[in-house]
Amino acid sequence: MINNQKGFTLTELIAGVALTTLLFAGFIMFLLQFYGNFKEIAEYNTLQHELLETIEALRYGYVKQGVNDNESIIGLLTANNVNIASNNKSVTITPIVVKAGERHWASYSLSAKGEIILNAVYGIKNINGEVIFPKSKEVIDKNLKYKITEFQIRNISPFISDKISLVSIVIEGQVRFRPKQSGQNKVEDERLNTKSARFETKVYISNYDN
Amino acid sequence: MKINNALQNQKGSALIEVLAAMGILLFAIIGMMISISYANYKSTLNYHYRVALLRAEAELQVIKLQHSSYGTFGNLGTQEFTIRSHSNAKPIKATIFFDVLTVNDPQTTLKTSYTKITARVRWQETPPMFSLYVSPNDYKEVVVREDYFYERVQ
Numbered sequence A: 001m002i003n004n005q006k007g008f009t010l011t012e013l014i015a016g017v018a019l020t021t022l023l024f025a026g027f028i029m030f031l032l033q034f035y036g037n038f039k040e041i042a043e044y045n046t047l048q049h050e051l052l053e054t055i056e057a058l059r060y061g062y063v064k065q066g067v068n069d070n071e072s073i074i075g076l077l078t079a080n081n082v083n084i085a086s087n088n089k090s091v092t093i094t095p096i097v098v099k100a101g102e103r104h105w106a107s108y109s110l111s112a113k114g115e116i117i118l119n120a121v122y123g124i125k126n127i128n129g130e131v132i133f134p135k136s137k138e139v140i141d142k143n144l145k146y147k148i149t150e151f152q153i154r155n156i157s158p159f160i161s162d163k164i165s166l167v168s169i170v171i172e173g174q175v176r177f178r179p180k181q182s183g184q185n186k187v188e189d190e191r192l193n194t195k196s197a198r199f200e201t202k203v204y205i206s207n208y209d210n
Numbered sequence B: 001m002k003i004n005n006a007l008q009n010q011k012g013s014a015l016i017e018v019l020a021a022m023g024i025l026l027f028a029i030i031g032m033m034i035s036i037s038y039a040n041y042k043s044t045l046n047y048h049y050r051v052a053l054l055r056a057e058a059e060l061q062v063i064k065l066q067h068s069s070y071g072t073f074g075n076l077g078t079q080e081f082t083i084r085s086h087s088n089a090k091p092i093k094a095t096i097f098f099d100v101l102t103v104n105d106p107q108t109t110l111k112t113s114y115t116k117i118t119a120r121v122r123w124q125e126t127p128p129m130f131s132l133y134v135s136p137n138d139y140k141e142v143v144v145r146e147d148y149f150y151e152r153v154q
Helices: A010-060 A186-193 B002-008 B015-070
Strands: A081-084 A090-094 A103-110 A116-123 A125-133 A146-155 A166-176 A194-204 B079-083 B092-103 B112-124 B139-151
Touching: A010 A125, A010 A146, A010 A166, A010 A194, A010 B015, A081 A146, A166 B015, A186 A194, A194 B015, B015 B079, B015 B092, B015 B112, B015 B139
Parallel strands: none
Antiparallel strands: A081 A090, A090 A103, A103 A116, A116 A125, A146 A166, A166 A194, B079 B092, B092 B112, B112 B139
């Protein structure tokens, strides 16, 4: 057996190499697909998480580590006065207790690029153009990878009053996994290359009549 | 000497060896497919939990407004709504139930009572692709509760 010097014929070699290449190519493609799928799931989770964080910032206020740790920027829950822009894409919130001569307000609005931007004044300090959604600045097809596709803040107060007592928040975001492929129409592009998440809630402004 | 022997070995692989190698590879591929399916299922489930939680919180906020304005809890009838993961996903029917229970517990306090308002959101999830057994009563549920305290009339 050890002295057998027969080897392989050319046909056997070609068939063997072709089959091995095919097997490896299939396995590598499967591995790439597997990695891509996991990445999509992780990115979709990030979208959900950041959208929820944005809703919570609107509800409770915004704190940025190292910037306003001890001075919270107000949210809807403890607001006294809420002003909603006529296009329902921006809200300005003011609290009850304000020291004489000090200004306190926070404004959350949707930018043209699909970000949620915070501008706020708290006492003698302010915060301008803070992007609270998205955390990532990654761009795909000249658009943000994570972007807001719908942001609606509405006054749904059951009473006729000059002050808002109940608001509804609708926020919908989209993550783009890859650029639009040639030959894909808008529907196919959204179905194959993006994923969306939509959250809705309501907030009672308990200090509205103070 | 050993290397020389190995190089001269013309034996090849037996059918059983090839089948075993293929079996191991197949096992790994199936494992990876199951893990993807499960991760996808968990991600969707997570999204549904968040939607349900926000809905339950929204209802409690409306009840709080009713209570502080009129002293009543308003309409606490069962409501139905739809959860949709994304625009192409199959909509899931969810139901929100409310429970109201007034507690007069003399062991806690003689002067205070409270009313428990519980909002319970329930829906049925589509099982993951590789699940072996699907229970017809496998409902998912989110429960949130708010207590309203008041002075007890002696």
